[in-house]
Amino acid sequence: MKRISGYIGIVLAVAVLALFTGCSKKVETKPAGPVPGITSIPGYYEDQNLGFSIEYMKELFSVPVDLKPGEVVSAAGSQQVPTIVVRVEDIQAGVALEDNGAALKKALKRLFPTSTRHKVVETKMIKLKGDIDANFTLMKWRYQGAIPVVSVIISTYKDGKEIRVLITSTPGAPTIDEMTAIAMALKVNP
Numbered sequence: 001m002k003r004i005s006g007y008i009g010i011v012l013a014v015a016v017l018a019l020f021t022g023c024s025k026k027v028e029t030k031p032a033g034p035v036p037g038i039t040s041i042p043g044y045y046e047d048q049n050l051g052f053s054i055e056y057m058k059e060l061f062s063v064p065v066d067l068k069p070g071e072v073v074s075a076a077g078s079q080q081v082p083t084i085v086v087r088v089e090d091i092q093a094g095v096a097l098e099d100n101g102a103a104l105k106k107a108l109k110r111l112f113p114t115s116t117r118h119k120v121v122e123t124k125m126i127k128l129k130g131d132i133d134a135n136f137t138l139m140k141w142r143y144q145g146a147i148p149v150v151s152v153i154i155s156t157y158k159d160g161k162e163i164r165v166l167i168t169s170t171p172g173a174p175t176i177d178e179m180t181a182i183a184m185a186l187k188v189n190p
Contacts, residue, residue: 045073045086051189052163056084056182060174082169082179086186091162098125100155101137116145132156132188138176150176154183163188 037048043058054073061075061084068074073086095103101123109118121138128134134156143149151168165186167179174182 040072042075047072047088050088050159050161050163052158052187054086054165054186056185060182077169082167082174084182085164085166085168087164087166088161089164091157091160097133097135097155097157100135100153101139104137104139104153114144116142126154126184128154128156128184129187130190132190134186136180138180140171150179152176152179152183154186156186156188158188 039046039048039053042062042064044053044055046053056073056075058075060077060082062078063076063080065074065076065083070087070089071085072088073084076083092103101120105118105120109115118141119139121140123135123137126134126136134154137151137153137155139151139153141149141151148171149168150171151166153164153166155162155164157163163186165183167183169179
């Protein structure tokens with residue numbers, strides 16, 4: 001039972017982490033029904049208007065999670081981890097794409113003051129398919145000072161928007177390489 005409550009804490013932590021850059025932004029209401037140019041089914045999301053898509057393992061992320069403002073995909077594993085969150089929001093003023101890792105760490109510390117050992121293990125510029133610039137950030141931290149969490153974040157900028165894929169889990173299940181491969185499935189049209 002203690003492990004299950006720990007997983008619930010992780011899911012909550014991921015949801016709040018995913019929201020952190022949108023906390024001070026205006027909340028937009030989404031129209032009811034299908035949105036032209038948007039395809040959203042388990043395992044696949046495409047926004048033809050902004051020009052990006054992501055395909056992910058619907059078997060691994062089998063439990064849909066209610067979307068928060070700015071989120072276009074939110075799902076969790078059957079045991080509540082791992083989680084995937086895809087966000088689209090205005091680019092944060094003053095944050096260059098290559099500086100995303102440092103901005104994420106600052107926000108994490110602010111949002112989870114009882115969490116400890118916030119560590120950006122790696123942050124670097126990478127190329128997505130199609131030669132698209134993106135930021136890769138690997139973070140390790142302890143939710144509420146006890147639960148080890150690993151987050152892989154891929155972010156890119158397009159048409160004044162930041163597109164961010166966040167995969168979070170407990171260490172080893174899935175591996176960091178597997179989490180990275182899932183996030184790197186982000187396809188952005190030039």
